Amino acid sequence: MIFDVIEQSLRQPSRVIPVEALLGGCEGSRMPDVIAERLTPAIAQAIVEVCPTAALGLVEHDGRACLKLSYAECIGCGRCVERGLGAVIPAQRFPRCGVPKSGLARIWDLDSRLEIAAPRPHPEIARDQICRLFGRALNIRQLDPGSCNGCEAEIVALTNPYYDLERFGIHFVASPKHADMLLVTGPVTRNMADAVRATYEATPSPKLVVAVGACGCSAGVFAGSHAIVGPVDSVIPVHGYIPGCPPTPAMLVAGIIEVLRLAMGAQSASK
Numbered sequence: 001m002i003f004d005v006i007e008q009s010l011r012q013p014s015r016v017i018p019v020e021a022l023l024g025g026c027e028g029s030r031m032p033d034v035i036a037e038r039l040t041p042a043i044a045q046a047i048v049e050v051c052p053t054a055a056l057g058l059v060e061h062d063g064r065a066c067l068k069l070s071y072a073e074c075i076g077c078g079r080c081v082e083r084g085l086g087a088v089i090p091a092q093r094f095p096r097c098g099v100p101k102s103g104l105a106r107i108w109d110l111d112s113r114l115e116i117a118a119p120r121p122h123p124e125i126a127r128d129q130i131c132r133l134f135g136r137a138l139n140i141r142q143l144d145p146g147s148c149n150g151c152e153a154e155i156v157a158l159t160n161p162y163y164d165l166e167r168f169g170i171h172f173v174a175s176p177k178h179a180d181m182l183l184v185t186g187p188v189t190r191n192m193a194d195a196v197r198a199t200y201e202a203t204p205s206p207k208l209v210v211a212v213g214a215c216g217c218s219a220g221v222f223a224g225s226h227a228i229v230g231p232v233d234s235v236i237p238v239h240g241y242i243p244g245c246p247p248t249p250a251m252l253v254a255g256i257i258e259v260l261r262l263a264m265g266a267q268s269a270s271k
């Protein structure tokens with residue numbers, strides 16, 4: 001019986017997902033996108049009222065009434081999609097993984113129905129470029145100072161044969177002393193804050209820190225809890241943010257690559 005299963009799986013074609021399909025993909029993440037031309041003040045008001053994490057808000061920008069969407073706080077609950085009367089839809093592409101926190105906010109002018117900060121272009125980057133960026137070796141230490149384990153479930157999926165993170169030379173390591181990057185999930189609980197600082201200190205420089213999930217980016221649904229210190233950047237410096245609750249494996253890969261790409265760009269600019 002077991003030999004039949006093995007024989008059958010060996011006969012199947014390779015299912016590893018191509019890198020082009022990974023970058024910018026967000027299927028299953030439930031991240032919202034706004035169709036600017038369908039947005040009205042009444043719809044904006046309605047979706048702000050149902051948002052449970054204040055990811056959506058009405059703000060004033062240069063004297064104009066605007067809608068702001070912060071993906072750092074968004075938990076992908078879908079309420080804005082339900083109440084948005086077609087002006088809010090599940091995002092098809094999501095080019096905002098691994099960016100600085102300021103890159104996670106979008107603003108639409110409710111009068112002109114135009115987006116004020118244009119979306120970031122999707123970084124087209126081929127597989128051989130990715131291998132050059134990593135030098136075929138990036139060691140990641142994953143750190144969980146308070147996650148619900150939802151983000152971990154997606155991170156674990158990165159090592160399966162479908163996503164196969166190791167094809168890029170990215171490995172998970174057990175010790176921060178062997179790590180180039182810390183991938184931190186969850187809000188930082190009071191009990192774990194010292195451990196997070198100690199892990200950061202134990203990681204050799206140059207090091208990169210990535211905050212993962214709505215909890216890592218903004219404390220998510222735990223914001224305001226007495227049991228937490230706050231998001232990851234309230235305890236250690238963060239270089240890039242990967243939103244979502246949880247982010248999909250594709251978003252995680254794209255985010256890790258983007259953090260590295262931005263860090264290398266900054267490095268070459270300072271030379």
Ligand code: SF4
Pocket residue numbers: 030031032050051052053054055056069073074075076077078079080081
């Ligand atoms: S999907 Fe995100 S932005 Fe929309 S209501 Fe839920 S938390 Fe708010």
Ligand code: SF4
Pocket residue numbers: 146147148149150151185186187212213214215216220221244245246247
């Ligand atoms: S972002 Fe969502 S899935 Fe990740 S730790 Fe927080 S609650 Fe869990």
